[in-house]
Amino acid sequence: MVHDRTVVLEDVREAALRPMGRSGWRFWALAGVLALVVVVGAGAYVYQLIGGLGTAGYYDRGFWGIYEANLVAFIGVSYGGALVSAILRLTQARWRAPITRLAEAMAVFSLLVGAAFAVIHLGRPDRMWELVTRPQASSPIVWDFVAVMTYLVATLVFLSLPLIPDVAVLRDRFSGTAGWRRRLYGALSLNWRGKPGQRRLLEQSVTAVAILIIPIAVLVHSVLSWAFAVNSRPGWDSTIFAPYFVVAALFSGVAMVILVVAGFRKAYHLERYIEPKHFRYLAFLMLTLDLLYLYFTFTELLTEGYTLNEQVTPILTQLLAGQYAPFFWLFVVGAGIVPLLLVALPRTRTVPGIVTASALVVAGMWLKRLLIVVPAVAAPLISGDWGSFRPTWVALSITLAGAAAIPLLLMIFFKFFPILSIYEMEEMAAEPVLEPTMSEPAVPELVTAGVVERGIR
Amino acid sequence: MKLLTKLAVALVLVLGSLMLLAETVTAAPVQPDPTGLSVTTAPRLDPKGHPMAGQYLVVATLKTADGTAVENQPVSFYEQVQFIGQMRDALIGTATTDSTGTAVVAYQPVQTGVHTLVAHSAASAQYAQSATTSTLQVSQVVSPFPAVIEPLASVRAALTIGVALVVIVVWAFLIGLAVRAITGIRAGSEAMQPVE
Numbered sequence: 001m002v003h004d005r006t007v008v009l010e011d012v013r014e015a016a017l018r019p020m021g022r023s024g025w026r027f028w029a030l031a032g033v034l035a036l037v038v039v040v041g042a043g044a045y046v047y048q049l050i051g052g053l054g055t056a057g058y059y060d061r062g063f064w065g066i067y068e069a070n071l072v073a074f075i076g077v078s079y080g081g082a083l084v085s086a087i088l089r090l091t092q093a094r095w096r097a098p099i100t101r102l103a104e105a106m107a108v109f110s111l112l113v114g115a116a117f118a119v120i121h122l123g124r125p126d127r128m129w130e131l132v133t134r135p136q137a138s139s140p141i142v143w144d145f146v147a148v149m150t151y152l153v154a155t156l157v158f159l160s161l162p163l164i165p166d167v168a169v170l171r172d173r174f175s176g177t178a179g180w181r182r183r184l185y186g187a188l189s190l191n192w193r194g195k196p197g198q199r200r201l202l203e204q205s206v207t208a209v210a211i212l213i214i215p216i217a218v219l220v221h222s223v224l225s226w227a228f229a230v231n232s233r234p235g236w237d238s239t240i241f242a243p244y245f246v247v248a249a250l251f252s253g254v255a256m257v258i259l260v261v262a263g264f265r266k267a268y269h270l271e272r273y274i275e276p277k278h279f280r281y282l283a284f285l286m287l288t289l290d291l292l293y294l295y296f297t298f299t300e301l302l303t304e305g306y307t308l309n310e311q312v313t314p315i316l317t318q319l320l321a322g323q324y325a326p327f328f329w330l331f332v333v334g335a336g337i338v339p340l341l342l343v344a345l346p347r348t349r350t351v352p353g354i355v356t357a358s359a360l361v362v363a364g365m366w367l368k369r370l371l372i373v374v375p376a377v378a379a380p381l382i383s384g385d386w387g388s389f390r391p392t393w394v395a396l397s398i399t400l401a402g403a404a405a406i407p408l409l410l411m412i413f414f415k416f417f418p419i420l421s422i423y424e425m426e427e428m429a430a431e432p433v434l435e436p437t438m439s440e441p442a443v444p445e446l447v448t449a450g451v452v453e454r455g456i457r
Numbered sequence: 458m459k460l461l462t463k464l465a466v467a468l469v470l471v472l473g474s475l476m477l478l479a480e481t482v483t484a485a486p487v488q489p490d491p492t493g494l495s496v497t498t499a500p501r502l503d504p505k506g507h508p509m510a511g512q513y514l515v516v517a518t519l520k521t522a523d524g525t526a527v528e529n530q531p532v533s534f535y536e537q538v539q540f541i542g543q544m545r546d547a548l549i550g551t552a553t554t555d556s557t558g559t560a561v562v563a564y565q566p567v568q569t570g571v572h573t574l575v576a577h578s579a580a581s582a583q584y585a586q587s588a589t590t591s592t593l594q595v596s597q598v599v600s601p602f603p604a605v606i607e608p609l610a611s612v613r614a615a616l617t618i619g620v621a622l623v624v625i626v627v628w629a630f631l632i633g634l635a636v637r638a639i640t641g642i643r644a645g646s647e648a649m650q651p652v653e
Contacts, residue, residue, distance in 0.1 A: 137617045146624055153628070157635050164642060190643045198642050205638040212630065 009426055011272075013169060016420035018268045019411075027267075027411070034408040041401020044394045045120060053123040056395035061387025064377045066395045067121035069369035070402055072224055072245070073252065074114030075148065076369075077362070079217045080253005081107030081260075082155050084282070086210040086217075095281060097424040098273040099261050102410075104159040106260045109409040111155055113402045115148050120398060140227040147216075147223040154216050158209045161202060165423035168192035221249045228372070234311035235376030238304075244296045248365060251289035255339075255361035258282050260410065262355045264419060273420060276351050283343045283354040286361065290343075294336050315379050318386070324375050327367055335364020489580065491522045494532070494587040496576040501563055511599030512565050515549065517576035519558045519587065526558030530578055534562045537573040537590075546575055566595045 048055050058065060085103040088096035119125050135142045168189040174182040192198060225245035228236040238244070258279060265274040301320075304312045318324050339357035342348045378387040391399070494517055501512040515534050519527040531553050535546035552560035566572055572593045580586035607613075 137621075138613070143620070150624060150627055150631075153631055157631055160635075161638055164638075190639055191645065192642055193645065195645060198645065201638060201641040205634055208634055209631075212627070212634075216627065 009429070012420065012425045012429065013422055015268075015270055015273055016166070016418035016422045016425070017170075017173075018270075019264075019414040019419050020416065023415075031408060031411055034404040034411075037404035038401045038408060041398045041404070044397035044401070048120075048123075048394050048398070049125075055392060056398070057390050057392045058123075059387075061380075062374070062377060062389035064121075064373050065389035066370065066391045066399055067117050068373045069366065070399055071114055071117040071121055072369045072372075073366045074110050074117060074402060074406075075224060076114075076221065076245075076249035076365070077253045077256035078107045078111035078114060078151075078155065079221055079246075079249040080251070080255070081105075081110065081257050082151075082158060082213050082217050082253075083250060084254055084257050084285070085158070086213050089206065089210045093281075094428055095278060097428050098270070098420050099257070099278055099282075100162065100424065101419060101421045102261050102264060103257045104155070104162070105410055105413055106257060106406070108152075108155045108159050109413070110256070110406050111148070111152055112409070113405050115152065117402060118144070118148070140223065140230055143223050144227055147220040151213075151216050151220040154209065154213045158206075158213050161206050161209060162421055162423065163417060164188070164190055164192050164202060165194065166418045166421065168194070169418070169422055217249075218246055221246045228376075233376050233381070234309070234379060235315045236372075238300060240296065240300060244300065247289060247292050247296055248368070251286065251293045252362055252365035254282055254286045254289060255358035255365070258286065258354060258358040259362060260407075262351065262358075263407070264410070264414070268419060270420070273425070279351050279354045280349065283349065283357065286358065287340060287343045290336060290340050290361070294332075294340075297332075297336075311379075311381075315375050318375055318379075319371065323386075324371060328371055331364045331368045331371065335361050335368065339364075489583055489585045491585050492519055492527055492530075492578060492587040493522065494519050494576055494578055494589045496534075496574060496589050496591045498564070498574065498591065498593045511595075511597050512563065513593065515562050515564045515574055515576070515591075517552075517554075517560045517578075517589075519554050519560070519578050519584075521584070526554070526556065527578075527584060528554055528556050528558065530554045530558075530560075530581065530584060532560035533577045533579070534564070535575040535577065536564075536566075537575060549574070564593075565601055566593070566598055567600070569595050569598055571595075 056065075056067070081103040085096070085100045085107070087093075088100065119128055122128065131142060131145045167185050171182070171185040171189040174185055222242035222245065225241040229238055229241035231237060261274055261278065261282075265271060301316070305316055305320075308316075319328050339361050342353045342357040342360075374389045378389065380386060496515060496517045499514045499516060500508040501514050503509050517532045517534070519530055519532060521527060531551055533551045534549040536549055537544055538547045539545075540547075549564055550562040552562050554560045560576075564574070572595055573590055574593055575588065575590050577588040578584070578586060
């Protein structure tokens with residue numbers, strides 16, 4: 001079935017540039033609240049710098065805690081954003097156009113926030129410089145630093161290249177003005193005129209980055225997992241930690257993309273362009289990753305629980321039936337089973353249902369990261385009592401500030417750049433398309449020698 | 458009878474006073490002799506008389522003020538080290554002086570540079586305490602532990618270089634890609650040939 005997808009170009013541009021117009025009181029109220037949370041978090045960080053990591057609840061038997069969980073969680077969602085966009089670009093998924101910009105911007109900003117938690121977790125930010133001046137090649141932290149920096153450059157390039165034609169639209173729009181916007185967009189548009197050579201070069205470059213960003217993102221999260229796995233500490237010393245972390249990142253990342261897309265869709269009334277099918281497709285991806293993550297969790301627990309190594313057994317006991325059990329089972333039900341049911345059942349596979357499932361996944365996966373970090377640290381390696389990590393108001397304020405910074409940065413970014421990829425949406429609109437739907441084949445059935453073939457573009 | 462009692466009490470008092478006086482005379486303090494301690498270092502020699510690399514002898518000599526050697530006195534040897542921001546004395550060893558007043562310990566530093574060594578003779582009933590320091594310039598150290606070839610050491614070194622090369626290639630590719638896109642798009646790229 002051939003769909004008529006001719007969209008009035010001006011409508012697309014108006015929708016894409018909608019956040020750049022005059023903002024209502026709701027925008028400023030939300031931005032104010034988010035900014036306040038960030039400022040309180042910044043103040044708490046200054047307090048922590050003065051008083052030391054002990055003010056956040058850290059001590060010798062709780063030396064890793066909430067900041068390490070935040071680091072993994074925020075970099076993880078960044079990974080999901082970049083990968084969703086990269087995979088959709090490489091597979092030429094036509095429905096990607098309205099969501100790629102949001103996913104790519106989310107990838108950059110959540111990565112910035114995640115990387116900031118590496119510094120906060122360090123306690124002594126002045127020592128970051130020693131990673132550059134006195135790197136220790138056998139330390140996973142050094143390679144973490146290298147991997148995150150590489151991934152940051154890749155995500156910036158990945159966000160910037162597809163922006164060039166859209167910035168040219170802004171340049172043309174502000175060409176008659178004398179303000180800073182005209183100069184800014186004029187410089188950033190790189191003399192884009194939409195010529196065939198320019199288009200070809202842009203598409204080649206974006207494809208190359210999309211190919212490259214997938215292994216980089218996999219490596220980044222693998223290196224992040226090795227900061228745990230290469231320790232001989234029970235609970236961390238696991239061979240499957242790298243793929244386990246990668247799947248976790250993808251799972252929470254896709255959920256975060258859904259939340260970001262839903263939030264901006266609702267705020268800027270983009271329902272015409274971001275349709276329920278976008279949520280359904282992303283939800284199916286999330287469903288697959290949910291099952292995969294539950295499988296990895298089961299594998300990890302089975303292999304450790306079956307051998308019952310004397311060092312791992314106390315941690316497993318605490319996790320499954322001890323002091324951490326309520327949190328662990330909350331994660332299994334809240335982030336594993338309930339989202340799975342919400343997406344699997346047609347009755348709840350609606351936009352609100354999918355958004356609810358995604359919110360549960362993001363929160364539950366953050367909790368899971370905390371459950372990876374804390375029990376292994378708290379377990380006594382020699383003898384004695386269990387340690388613990390109880391985050392103080394300082395740790396919670398800084399964590400909330402990190403969570404608030406991502407939507408705030410996105411809101412600020414989209415005040416200056418289009419929220420939808422105008423170039424891609426116009427390209428898609430210009431082409432007649434054969435698109436499969438859930439209920440009907442993409443092209444008319446071809447009956448050849450009595451065999452029904454279905455072609456899907 | 459009363460007289461006898463008085464005489465007995467007087468006798469006890471006199472005897473008691475005499476004993477107390479004698480006690481006081483016996484417990485009069487004896488001033489310990491002041492001592493002087495000197496410390497030197499010398500290369501340690503093997504049985505054939507050759508210097509042993511990275512090994513030294515720390516030699517302390519204890520004498521009284523008039524130059525008489527002090528025998529059978531323990532001397533403790535320390536090295537001044539910085540420990541959590543403070544200078545502290547780390548014990549090297551203890552030796553007893555011989556008939557020439559000399560006490561010797563073997564010393565094998567683990568770091569090159571200037572080492573400050575301390576010799577200390579504790580106070581005794583006969584001799585006062587004494588301490589002195591000396592510095593030793595160490596240009597060569599030998600590990601006291603046998604060298605162990607770490608497993609997979611060669612693989613580990615190659616792995617580091619390999620990973621570093623991959624990182625450099627990725628960075629070069631990313632930067633090259635961005636520069637190519639920026640310059641190409643800016644130039645208009647009308648003349649570019651399609652690349653299959």
